[in-house]
Amino acid sequence: MRCLVTGAAGFIGSHLCERLIADGHTVRGVDCFTDYYPRPVKERNLANLRGHAQFTLHEFDLADGVPTAAVDGVEWLFHIAAMPGLNKSWTHFDEYNRCNLVATHRLLESVKESKTLKKLIYASTSSVYGKYASGDETLPTKPSSPYGITKLSGEQLCRVYGDEFGVPTVVLRFFSVYGPRQRPEMGIHQFINAVLTGRPIKLTGDGLHVRGNTFVHDCVDAVVKSTAAMTGETFNLGGGELVTVLDTIRKIERLSGRAATIERHPPRKGDQFATGADVGKLFKHVGWKPTTSMDDGLAQQIEWQKTLL
Known part of the structure; x- marks a missing residue:
């Protein structure tokens, strides 16, 4: 297949590009290298x-528009690019609106008349559910941050372009993806880095927030398999193990052989109390389920982060 991956230089996008190439596909990557984190990363x-x-x-x-040459002849389009994170979305809403909503609109406009496009996979997030995101796709969408609002709006754009122009879209709601290349501001990356360097972990809240973490290779496998899903469907994409933030830190301690020092901070506005994806629908449609244990995934991320020191 001729594939296009937006956000190709990012955490998930780069892994996805490698997987598609390994499967024999031709890949066009798109990235604008925003300054959310350093370009060298x-x-x-x-x-x-x-x-x-x-x-x-x-x-x-x-968001500036999509050159025809970038999308011409594309058969699979994976829209992974986005401005991520909760905290900054409260203070930089225009930037989130531009990167997550305007950019999605421009991309949909560029392919609405395509004769070759077979599937557009839109990467959404569990943040569309809000503070309590445990369950299946029937959970009410009630975002608790501007970030979640922009991503839910992107889902609705995909729906509208599917209904009105026949753009063959599938929405995947990612749940807490981790693993090698995880963005430097994400929790697990920061926890591991702090433990490896002997600095305190800056823990926001009580640490009892529950997460259903998804290893990046499992996530990418689901993204690729979702090209066989029925157009217009929305799926949760998450790992099978539910652990608290404190449990994750204890696992990192055990796997690294080093003790953590925890520094307590107030909870963040809009943070999720519980996330846990019921992926029964995705399994029913394409036969996917997560296979990487939290211990195995964390061990791989720890070894990768050691190479950055």
């Missing part, structure tokens, strides 16, 4: 892709 993500005969990188901002 994203360039490191691309190390295995740059120069590969089956991969080309297009650097532009989707």
